[in-house]
Amino acid sequence: MGFATDAIHVGQEPDSATGAIVAPIYQTSTYVQEELGKTKGYDYARTAHPNRQALERCLAKLEGGHTAYAFTSGMAAIDSVFRLLRPGDHLVVSRAVYGGVYRLLTQLLNQFGLEFDFVDTSDVGATTRAIRPATRMIYIETPTNPTMIITDIAATAQLARERNLTLVVDNTFLSPYCQQPLALGAHIVVHSMTKYLNGHSDAVGGAVILARPEDAERIYFLQRSAGAGLAPMDCWLVARGIKTLAVRMEQHNRNGMAIAQFLEGHPKVRRVHYPGLSSHPQHELAVRQQRGFGAMISFDLGALDAARRLLNHVRLCSLAESLGGVETLISHPGLMTHASIPPEIREKVGITEGLVRISVGIEDVEDLKADLDYALARV
Numbered sequence: 001m002g003f004a005t006d007a008i009h010v011g012q013e014p015d016s017a018t019g020a021i022v023a024p025i026y027q028t029s030t031y032v033q034e035e036l037g038k039t040k041g042y043d044y045a046r047t048a049h050p051n052r053q054a055l056e057r058c059l060a061k062l063e064g065g066h067t068a069y070a071f072t073s074g075m076a077a078i079d080s081v082f083r084l085l086r087p088g089d090h091l092v093v094s095r096a097v098y099g100g101v102y103r104l105l106t107q108l109l110n111q112f113g114l115e116f117d118f119v120d121t122s123d124v125g126a127t128t129r130a131i132r133p134a135t136r137m138i139y140i141e142t143p144t145n146p147t148m149i150i151t152d153i154a155a156t157a158q159l160a161r162e163r164n165l166t167l168v169v170d171n172t173f174l175s176p177y178c179q180q181p182l183a184l185g186a187h188i189v190v191h192s193m194t195k196y197l198n199g200h201s202d203a204v205g206g207a208v209i210l211a212r213p214e215d216a217e218r219i220y221f222l223q224r225s226a227g228a229g230l231a232p233m234d235c236w237l238v239a240r241g242i243k244t245l246a247v248r249m250e251q252h253n254r255n256g257m258a259i260a261q262f263l264e265g266h267p268k269v270r271r272v273h274y275p276g277l278s279s280h281p282q283h284e285l286a287v288r289q290q291r292g293f294g295a296m297i298s299f300d301l302g303a304l305d306a307a308r309r310l311l312n313h314v315r316l317c318s319l320a321e322s323l324g325g326v327e328t329l330i331s332h333p334g335l336m337t338h339a340s341i342p343p344e345i346r347e348k349v350g351i352t353e354g355l356v357r358i359s360v361g362i363e364d365v366e367d368l369k370a371d372l373d374y375a376l377a378r379v
């Protein structure tokens with residue numbers, strides 16, 4: 001079946017007990033046993049529940065994985081993937097990674113003996129040079145949040161295969177509709193489902209999708225042991241959001257390109273980072289490995305004051321953290337999402353004081369342009 005069909009039907013079969021076209025929310029913590037040890041497949045909701053299993057089947061199908069697991073947040077999902085490693089293991093991580101991942105590694109997992117290097121993974125040579133005898137994993141975000149730098153997934157997967165490493169790709173920014181890292185050779189995909197997969201800014205969640213059964217077994221052990229599996233109501237909300245992923249992403253792609261072109265042509269904007277523009281240094285790679293360019297754009301206004309004036313004057317775009325919803329969100333990465341990265345490192349990786357990030361929603365694009373035009377006139 002095609003992607004849109006799978007998004008609507010896999011894991012979403014009508015309820016067998018009542019015929020309801022939409023499965024009910026199993027809002028229960030425990031399941032009654034018919035006799036000692038005889039269950040209907042469920043015993044306790046931390047371990048498994050029907051809404052989570054339904055969502056996980058759909059996620060595995062859409063990313064082309066063997067298995068998927070749904071977590072309470074993107075960070076919980078990413079944390080469980082890092083727990084596949086042991087003290088003393090080393091990993092190579094994309095340099096301009098999401099601030100929460102930077103914080104998790106540098107302020108928490110470092111205390112448990114994990115070693116890591118932040119590297120410009122868009123340069124496969126730099127990734128190769130960072131590999132040590134203790135390296136076990138390469139963790140990449142592509143495109144990076146918020147600098148929109150792209151890493152060649154197939155080339156990095158080949159390197160991982162040659163050196164017997166696990167390649168993990170954060171696919172949050174594009175969703176499986178626009179990019180399928182497992183098909184390019186990655187072993188694990190992670191998502192903040194809070195973003196495009198859910199798409200409606202009304203639930204927080206994360207996903208791990210695995211190509212290898214042995215990783216799947218370990219992640220399920222972590223999910224049920226540490227107890228970060230997603231709750232029934234949130235699973236139901238994300239599963240509902242996924243049904244419209246294909247149509248939403250088509251509109252996100254169209255609006256993203258239109259806004260990127262508008263910003264690139266605006267005299268107040270110094271630089272636009274969007275892989276769909278031919279001015280993006282890795283445009284050819286984006287065309288090769290992505291099915292769409294998405295709707296995440298960052299642009300530089302040259303100074304913090306200019307960024308502040310723009311953010312304080314938008315009226316339709318909402319000044320808020322997060323991304324991937326139907327509504328347009330605009331933010332200042334340096335002071336918001338990436339504040340936990342030290343300023344000197346932020347500057348080095350291109351998260352400048354004048355950088356603004358926009359998650360273009362699916363509103364009428366002319367309304368968005370008018371709003372940005374109004375705010376830019378006040379910069």
Ligand SMILES: Cc1ncc(COP(=O)(O)O)c(C=O)c1O
Binds near residue numbers: 073192193205
């Ligand atoms: C690329 C990326 N990965 C992971 C996360 C973390 O996800 P969550 O906020 O759902 O924990 C985010 C959050 O913004 C993100 O942008």
